[in-house]
Amino acid sequence: MVRPYAVKGGVKRKKREEVYDDEEIEATISTLENNTYKEEGKDKEEEEEIDRDETTMESELAGIPIAPSSSSVKKSKSGIVFVLERASLEVGKVGKTYQLLNSDEHSNFLKKHGKNPADYRPDIAHQALLAILDSPLNKAGRLQAVYVKTEKGVLFEVKPHCRMPRTFKRFCGIMLQLLQKLSITATGKREKLLRVIANPVTRHLPLNSRKIGLSHSSPKLVQLKEYVNAASDDMNLVFVVGAMSHGKINNDYTDDFISVSGYPLSAACCIGRICNALELKWKIL
Incomplete structure (x- = not known):
């Protein structure tokens, strides 16, 4: 009997x-x-x-201050921190959209809800931030951090190399986005230039620091140039400035409470005096 051939499509042999x-x-x-x-x-x-x-690439961008060199950072043992207290940055729903409330555009809306329009001045915080970030003190790398605390108690951090919008309208748009999304990221980068952080502000301040509050109502009137010159070179100075139209700041966590003029000054003017005194002390031209 002939052996049958294997049919195509049958069971293949298993490979070893x-x-x-x-x-x-x-x-x-x-x-x-x-x-x-x-x-x-x-x-x-x-x-x-x-x-x-x-x-x-970031250091070569126009308008952004170049980071200080490593030699200058080693020589500088101390820095400065600004805290803007009671900033009037509040979001409200006007019509169908959310907006940053201010006394110029939302006067009728605020009166309708029983609020004083004079209390809503986000332009004060805008001018104060421009005075800080545009100062030679910041461009020299001596500014360590900027913290802003709103009237509602929201605390957020502003990076020293952040470029704040020049126009008030764009500033309101940035603050509105920050208070809604809790952070602002740099364009094309993952770094957060502005971000909401946890209270209190003292947990974010340097350990070796002297916290100084400013108010016209303080009985201690000082000559600012002599005051900063008397501070130790190893001590970090933290200046707490009010960013509101009237009233005084919370000085519970400050080590000293001073007045820099016999006249009531704006927040931007006080910051300009502080920066000028420290620039003379640290010989920043």
């Missing part, structure tokens, strides 16, 4: 399974792990190179 020793398996796993570690190391090196390129 390769058998490996335990030593060979361990060697294979170790080589794979080494390769993955090498690839991860390459990826990290590439990411570091990209970060270096981004930092160099």
Whole structure:
């Protein structure tokens, strides 16, 4: 009897399974792990190179102050921190949209809800931030941080290299976005230039710091130039300035409470005097 041929499409022969020793398996796993570690190391090196390129590009952008060199940072042992208290930054729903309330545009709306329009002055915080961020003190790298606390108790941080909008309308748009989304990210970067942080502000201040509150109602009238010159070079100075139209700041956490003039001054004017006195002390031209 003739042996029948195998029909096409039938059961294929099983391939012989390769058998490996335990030593060979361990060697294979170790080589794979080494390769993955090498690839991860390459990826990290590439990411570091990209970060270096981004930092160099950021320092060359127009309008953004260049970061101080490493030599100047080593020499400077102390810095300055500004805290703007009671800033009038409140969001309200006017019609169908949310807006940052101010006395010029929303006077009728505020009166209708039984509020005093004179209390809603976000322009004071805008002028104060411009005075701080545009100062030679900041461009020299001596400004460590800026904190703003609103009348409602919301605390947020402003990075020293942040470029604040020049026009009041754009400033209101930025503040509205910040209070709704809790942070503002730089264009094309992952860095948060403005972000809402947890209270109280004292948990974010440097350890070796002297907290100084400013108010016209303070009985201690000082000559600001002599006052900052008497401070230690190793001490960080924290100036607490009010960003409201009237009233005084909360001085519960301040070490000293002073007045820099016999006349009531605006927040931007007080900040200008502080920056000028410190620039003369640290010889910043």
